Amino acid sequence: MFLEAVQISKRFPGVQALSEVDISLAAGEIHAVVGENGAGKSTLMSILIGLLKPDKGDIFIDSKKVVLHNPIDAQRMGIAIVPQEINLVPMLSVMENIYLGIEPRTLGGLMVDWKRTEREASALLERMGESINPKHKIKDLPTAQRQLIQIARAFAFKSKVLILDEPTASLTIRETENLFKIIRTFKSQGGAAFYISHRLEEMKEIADRVTVLRDGKKVTELSPKTASVHDMIEKMVGKGIARSQEPRKYQRGAGRTLLRVENLTRAGEFYDVNLELHEGEILGIAGLVGAGRTELVKCIFGDSIASHGDIYVGSKKIIPRTPKVGIKNSIGYLPEERRRLGVFPLLTVCENMTLPMQRQIVSAMGINKRKETALAREYVEKLSIKTKDLREKISNLSGGNQQKVILSRWLLIGSKIVILDEPTRGIDVNAKAEIHNLLKHLANQGLGIILISSEIEEVIENADRILILHEGRLKGEVDPKQTSQEEILKICLT
Ligand SMILES: Nc1ncnc2c1ncn2[C@@H]1O[C@H](COP(=O)(O)OP(=O)(O)OP(=O)(O)O)[C@@H](O)[C@H]1O
Ligand SMILES: [Mg+2]
Numbered sequence: 001m002f003l004e005a006v007q008i009s010k011r012f013p014g015v016q017a018l019s020e021v022d023i024s025l026a027a028g029e030i031h032a033v034v035g036e037n038g039a040g041k042s043t044l045m046s047i048l049i050g051l052l053k054p055d056k057g058d059i060f061i062d063s064k065k066v067v068l069h070n071p072i073d074a075q076r077m078g079i080a081i082v083p084q085e086i087n088l089v090p091m092l093s094v095m096e097n098i099y100l101g102i103e104p105r106t107l108g109g110l111m112v113d114w115k116r117t118e119r120e121a122s123a124l125l126e127r128m129g130e131s132i133n134p135k136h137k138i139k140d141l142p143t144a145q146r147q148l149i150q151i152a153r154a155f156a157f158k159s160k161v162l163i164l165d166e167p168t169a170s171l172t173i174r175e176t177e178n179l180f181k182i183i184r185t186f187k188s189q190g191g192a193a194f195y196i197s198h199r200l201e202e203m204k205e206i207a208d209r210v211t212v213l214r215d216g217k218k219v220t221e222l223s224p225k226t227a228s229v230h231d232m233i234e235k236m237v238g239k240g241i242a243r244s245q246e247p248r249k250y251q252r253g254a255g256r257t258l259l260r261v262e263n264l265t266r267a268g269e270f271y272d273v274n275l276e277l278h279e280g281e282i283l284g285i286a287g288l289v290g291a292g293r294t295e296l297v298k299c300i301f302g303d304s305i306a307s308h309g310d311i312y313v314g315s316k317k318i319i320p321r322t323p324k325v326g327i328k329n330s331i332g333y334l335p336e337e338r339r340r341l342g343v344f345p346l347l348t349v350c351e352n353m354t355l356p357m358q359r360q361i362v363s364a365m366g367i368n369k370r371k372e373t374a375l376a377r378e379y380v381e382k383l384s385i386k387t388k389d390l391r392e393k394i395s396n397l398s399g400g401n402q403q404k405v406i407l408s409r410w411l412l413i414g415s416k417i418v419i420l421d422e423p424t425r426g427i428d429v430n431a432k433a434e435i436h437n438l439l440k441h442l443a444n445q446g447l448g449i450i451l452i453s454s455e456i457e458e459v460i461e462n463a464d465r466i467l468i469l470h471e472g473r474l475k476g477e478v479d480p481k482q483t484s485q486e487e488i489l490k491i492c493l494t
Contacts, residue, residue, distance in 0.1 A: 008057035014388035035213035037400030038386040078160035095121035095134035129178035244437035250280025258448040264309030269295040270472035284463025301326035301333040332410025350390035379408035
């Protein structure tokens with residue numbers, strides 16, 4: 001075994017994140033780690049990269065015991081990570097971010113060789129099937145491309161072991177395929193990887209071995225050749241998944257119009273978009289990365305400003321110049337990139353649910369502090385949010401559980417229109433089913449929901465109508481009951 005971790009335990013105040021976990025990695029092996037949100041996957045990886053110290057347990061590299069004091073130690077031993085949350089410097093360029101700290105140098109190491117950095121960055125991105133200008137700033141790139149840059153950075157380290165913590169979360173099918181191609185090449189050259197993903201179907205395609213964690217313990221090891229996705233889920237959750245049987249209340253598109261968008265345009269991003277959202281409806285917006293979906297809903301909420309076009313909530317015309325306008329008009333918005341836009345890392349779970357900027361509304365609704373806490377507790381229960389208590393800092397929750405907290409923020413203040421941009425990214429199968437059930441339940445209560453997801457299947461399974469946006473323009477509407485992933489892709493591309 002190239003890498004071996006033995007009997008690893010790690011405790012955080014109030015939670016045993018890992019208990020005596022054994023895991024190993026052979027050269028040329030892709031070893032997947034799966035488990036529900038909060039199972040301990042990222043904690044285990046943080047230990048293997050030297051970011052966290054285990055309370056107990058040893059790590060061996062090439063059969064030699066090592067102590068990793070920090071990520072630089074790990075890097076020296078050939079281990080690099082693509083972290084779960086994007087961790088790049090927005091103001092720096094793509095190539096600077098890829099090679100930060102490991103820039104090719106010239107003049108005996110005195111100067112960064114920018115020409116070579118650019119050349120190598122281009123070549124690397126090209127191998128990944130991406131045409132991203134290495135000189136562009138990170139802040140100008142959409143989330144998916146940022147994630148690709150983060151992956152490129154790990155490859156640039158020329159490591160022997162890669163740790164990929166949900167690398168495909170915001171990638172589309174095509175980008176995921178490209179990533180798999182690169183991983184396979186890496187593997188054929190003797191590289192090995194730990195691979196974390198909530199997309200269990202990926203395991204069959206990429207993993208040689210699957211370790212299942214549940215509540216910090218290793219439950220079992222499976223071979224993706226023989227184990228089905230269903231087997232994995234069963235081991236992860238210890239039970240099957242409960243899909244909602246609740247019948248839908250509203251006829252397709254028959255409810256009152258909650259939101260109407262007319263000829264909405266934001267130059268360079270999307271053009272002449274017309275849409276209506278009705279009471280009791282889940283409206284899906286499908287499209288490839290870069291289609292303009294996020295930009296469109298940001299304008300509706302007031303997070304960016306349209307160049308022209310009109311937005312009506314009910315019969316009232318609104319001009320959303322700031323998110324406040326959206327919030328005042330009962331629009332809730334769950335942004336795509338939770339770390340940058342959604343989560344307030346220094347605040348508690350409860351505070352993140354009942355954000356200060358919503359204070360006004362909250363008090364106008366006659367909700368006092370006590371009621372607020374009760375509501376927060378109710379949603380922790382409803383969405384099965386795994387947290388020690390409401391006063392836990394949100395940054396101590398696992399990624400998926402943070403997402404659930406932000407989702408409850410909007411539900412809790414009673415938004416009538418809820419816009420969800422990739423709501424289940426990074427969320428485990430069970431919690432995902434719970435969120436899907438919840439969306440249908442909320443629609444039955446008369447809410448209008450806009451659902452954006454790169455997982456076309458998710459849109460097909462949950463939406464009542466699907467609009468297809470491609471390169472900033474609406475290309476049509478399909479009935480989810482009579483469409484398929486292939487048809488939607490075809491409409492995008494023709
Ligand atoms: N710094 C920390 N302080 C306190 N508790 C923590 C900290 N980091 C993680 N935890 C807790 O440890 C447990 C394991 O979290 P971890 O992030 O490893 O889960 P995960 O399997 O990666 O989940 P996800 O799929 O949501 O990313 C969770 O209960 C989490 O709340
Ligand atoms: Mg994690």
